[in-house]
Amino acid sequence: MKKALSAPNLIIFGVLMFAFVVLQLGLFPGNYPMKLTILYLLALCALFGLGMSFRQHLAGKLLIAAVLVVLPFVSATAGQAWVRILDFAILYAFLALGLNIVVGLAGLLDLGYVAFYAVGAYTWALLASPHFGLHLPFWVILPTGALVACCFGVLLGSPTLKLRGDYLAIVTLGFGEIVRIFMNNLNAPINITNGPQGITLIDPVAIGGFKFSGATQIFGYTLSGPQKYYFLLLVLAILVVIINQRLQNSRIGRAWQAIREDEVAAKAVGINTRNLKLLAFAMGASFGGMAGGVFAAMQGFVSPESFSLNESIMILAMVVLGGMGHIPGVILGAVLLSILPEVLRYGVGPLQTQLFGKMLVDPESLRLLVFGLALVLVMRFKPAGLWPSPERQRELVEGRTEVKP
Amino acid sequence: MSEILLQATAVAKHFGGIKALRDVSLAIGRGEIYGLIGPNGAGKTTFFNCLTGLYVPDGGGFTFAGAPLLADAPHRAAARGIARTFQNIRLFANMTALENVMVGRHVRTRAGVFGAILQNAATRAEEAAIRQKAIDLLHYVRIEDRADDLAKNLSYGDQRRLEIARALASEPQLLCLDEPAAGMNATETEGLRDLIDGIRRDGTTILLIEHDVKLVMGLCDRVAVLDYGALVIEDVPAVVQKDQRVIEAYLGA
Numbered sequence: 001m002k003k004a005l006s007a008p009n010l011i012i013f014g015v016l017m018f019a020f021v022v023l024q025l026g027l028f029p030g031n032y033p034m035k036l037t038i039l040y041l042l043a044l045c046a047l048f049g050l051g052m053s054f055r056q057h058l059a060g061k062l063l064i065a066a067v068l069v070v071l072p073f074v075s076a077t078a079g080q081a082w083v084r085i086l087d088f089a090i091l092y093a094f095l096a097l098g099l100n101i102v103v104g105l106a107g108l109l110d111l112g113y114v115a116f117y118a119v120g121a122y123t124w125a126l127l128a129s130p131h132f133g134l135h136l137p138f139w140v141i142l143p144t145g146a147l148v149a150c151c152f153g154v155l156l157g158s159p160t161l162k163l164r165g166d167y168l169a170i171v172t173l174g175f176g177e178i179v180r181i182f183m184n185n186l187n188a189p190i191n192i193t194n195g196p197q198g199i200t201l202i203d204p205v206a207i208g209g210f211k212f213s214g215a216t217q218i219f220g221y222t223l224s225g226p227q228k229y230y231f232l233l234l235v236l237a238i239l240v241v242i243i244n245q246r247l248q249n250s251r252i253g254r255a256w257q258a259i260r261e262d263e264v265a266a267k268a269v270g271i272n273t274r275n276l277k278l279l280a281f282a283m284g285a286s287f288g289g290m291a292g293g294v295f296a297a298m299q300g301f302v303s304p305e306s307f308s309l310n311e312s313i314m315i316l317a318m319v320v321l322g323g324m325g326h327i328p329g330v331i332l333g334a335v336l337l338s339i340l341p342e343v344l345r346y347g348v349g350p351l352q353t354q355l356f357g358k359m360l361v362d363p364e365s366l367r368l369l370v371f372g373l374a375l376v377l378v379m380r381f382k383p384a385g386l387w388p389s390p391e392r393q394r395e396l397v398e399g400r401t402e403v404k405p
Numbered sequence: 406m407s408e409i410l411l412q413a414t415a416v417a418k419h420f421g422g423i424k425a426l427r428d429v430s431l432a433i434g435r436g437e438i439y440g441l442i443g444p445n446g447a448g449k450t451t452f453f454n455c456l457t458g459l460y461v462p463d464g465g466g467f468t469f470a471g472a473p474l475l476a477d478a479p480h481r482a483a484a485r486g487i488a489r490t491f492q493n494i495r496l497f498a499n500m501t502a503l504e505n506v507m508v509g510r511h512v513r514t515r516a517g518v519f520g521a522i523l524q525n526a527a528t529r530a531e532e533a534a535i536r537q538k539a540i541d542l543l544h545y546v547r548i549e550d551r552a553d554d555l556a557k558n559l560s561y562g563d564q565r566r567l568e569i570a571r572a573l574a575s576e577p578q579l580l581c582l583d584e585p586a587a588g589m590n591a592t593e594t595e596g597l598r599d600l601i602d603g604i605r606r607d608g609t610t611i612l613l614i615e616h617d618v619k620l621v622m623g624l625c626d627r628v629a630v631l632d633y634g635a636l637v638i639e640d641v642p643a644v645v646q647k648d649q650r651v652i653e654a655y656l657g658a
Contacts, residue, residue, distance in 0.1 A: 242522075243522050246521050246522050246524060247518070247521050247522065250516060250520075250521030250528075250532070251510075251511065251514055251516045251521065251531075251532070251535070252516070252517065252518055252521050253521070254500075254504060254507055254508050254511075255508065255511055257497065257500055257504075257508075258497050258500070258508045258511075261497035261498060261499055261500060262495050262496070262497055262498070264459065264491075264495060265491065265495035265496070265497065266497075266508075267458075267459070267478075267479035267480055268457060268459070268479055268483065268488075268489055268491070268495075269483060269488070269508055269509050269511060269512070269571060269572070269574075269575060270479075270480045270482075270483025270484055270511050270512030270575055271480055271508070271511050271512075272478070272480045273480070279518065283518070
């Protein structure tokens with residue numbers, strides 16, 4: 001069996017990117033400001049790939065940890081905007097891992113996942129902003145956000161229990177829209193969500209007296225707001241990875257897998273499919289809620305616009321493109337899809353100006369084109385995702401050669 | 406017949422105008438191998454589905470191990486000690502053989518979400534026990550060398566055996582086998598016969614739907630015959646085989 005796109009291939013990917021950039025840099029006369037940063041980032045990418053290839057060993061783990069710690073500082077040399085892009089990449093990885101519980105483990109196609117993200121964000125916004133005059137501490141809001149989203153997960157999950165596949169997808173898609181429209185319209189008769197204007201001046205994350213917005217001096221080094229959020233998000237993301245991993249290899253995870261494989265047989269071996277499906281919805285929703293809370297605090301502003309159907313599809317695309325049910329794959333999908341648009345914006349725009357003297361295609365519209373193309377190519381050539389789990393890989397390969405009895 | 410394990414009382418089920426089961430009453434004693442035969446469409450599998458909670462009967466009901474069996478949810482039937490296999494094998498195709506049996510342990514284990522996340526000592530011990538029990542069961546049905554293969558890649562006969570192992574994993578008092586010998590060759594059927602006999606000797610009562618008359622008559626202590634949803638006769642094989650109605654409806658002259 002051919003080894004799939006795994007860590008060593010990632011290095012190759014990094015080298016290819018490197019070649020592409022060198023080519024591109026060559027086209028830039030004079031001093032392109034991000035030249036060095038891009039080089040450093042690619043080196044870090046390669047080191048990360050190297051670390052992943054022996055992540056079972058302590059040395060590999062240390063290498064990965066070192067790369068993750070250095071990353072925001074290297075990015076900062078190109079401007080804080082790039083650290084924020086990293087923050088969002090991790091936030092999306094967090095979201096995608098939450099959705100992975102529902103879609104990847106339990107096999108329930110949820111197109112309305114952004115609803116829980118929205119519920120979490122609004123919970124944070126309402127409990128920590130001048131809108132209601134509430135300013136509750138971090139340790140209260142984060143669990144509350146998760147809990148409220150969890151309740152919504154059960155609430156929206158319960159009517160869908162008898163649905164499967166396409167039907168489930170359509171209903172959850174509807175729920176996602178319903179939540180967004182509610183947020184949009186709950187400004188009258190009682191103003192709860194402030195309607196389309198959204199809620200502003202949301203408190204940043206603060207643990208004790210330590211604020212995550214604005215710069216702080218630590219050990220003589222200035223740590224910017226986005227850099228602090230980076231480390232907060234990293235810790236949260238690592239927690240979700242551990243939870244995902246442990247759930248997957250547990251009695252509950254196996255039961256989810258069984259439901260995904262054959263619901264009738266799962267019932268017959270004594271699995272309470274109703275409760276377990278609700279549990280999957282609730283778990284996924286809680287993570288969505290937590291991510292939403294951090295999102296609200298990081299932005300300082302929420303409005304219904306941030307929670308459109310596109311967002312749901314984007315998160316699902318991350319899971320599917322990366323490799324459904326496989327944690328490293330899902331993270332890869334999330335990071336690629338959240339960074340790609342920025343690379344296009346900062347790379348393709350200037351490149352066009354350099355080559356043709358003017359902007360021919362707007363990078364923003366190019367983004368959708370590239371997305372579509374990427375999805376089609378992945379579905380055609382790597383139907384299990386860019387980095388599928390070894391088992392899933394085996395399913396496909398053996399499925400092709402297997403002669404059914 | 407010793408103590409009664411399962412008592413079906415006037416079980417009825419209809420789909421629209423079709424009466425799939427017409428007031429079927431029968432009793433299965435503990436430790437028996439009880440055969441259920443009849444032509445295709447006679448209602449055998451419907452009876453199974455009612456018993457295991459996949460269908461809700463329209464009339465009548467079951468008493469299992471002295472208490473009524475509420476036909477509301479299949480998982481509760483499994484918890485009470487009724488396990489089944491399916492006529493058209495329903496394994497978790499993309500899980501390994503070992504994982505399939507481990508899923509079968511679900512009703513006899515407890516670990517929840519928090520146990521799984523915290524990985525406390527109790528959960529780890531339970532997980533190890535599940536794995537050990539599953540390995541033992543694979544040995545029991547003699548497919549231990551296929552433990553790490555995906556269920557869908559097992560041979561037909563091994564898939565049947567795996568399904569039995571998965572059912573046994575829930576430590577059932579009553580094991581319901583729906584045409585386990587269908588599609589098997591003579592050697593495989595012989596092996597299956599030994600397996601079923603062994604399971605009974607180890608203390609599990611067996612309800613067997615089967616078309617292989619030789620297997621049923623040789624293996625079962627008592628046999629019930631269904632035709633058009635109604636019970637024709639329930640007796641020891643020797644009597645059933647000679648019954649005129651059974652010969653007309655099913656066995657042929």
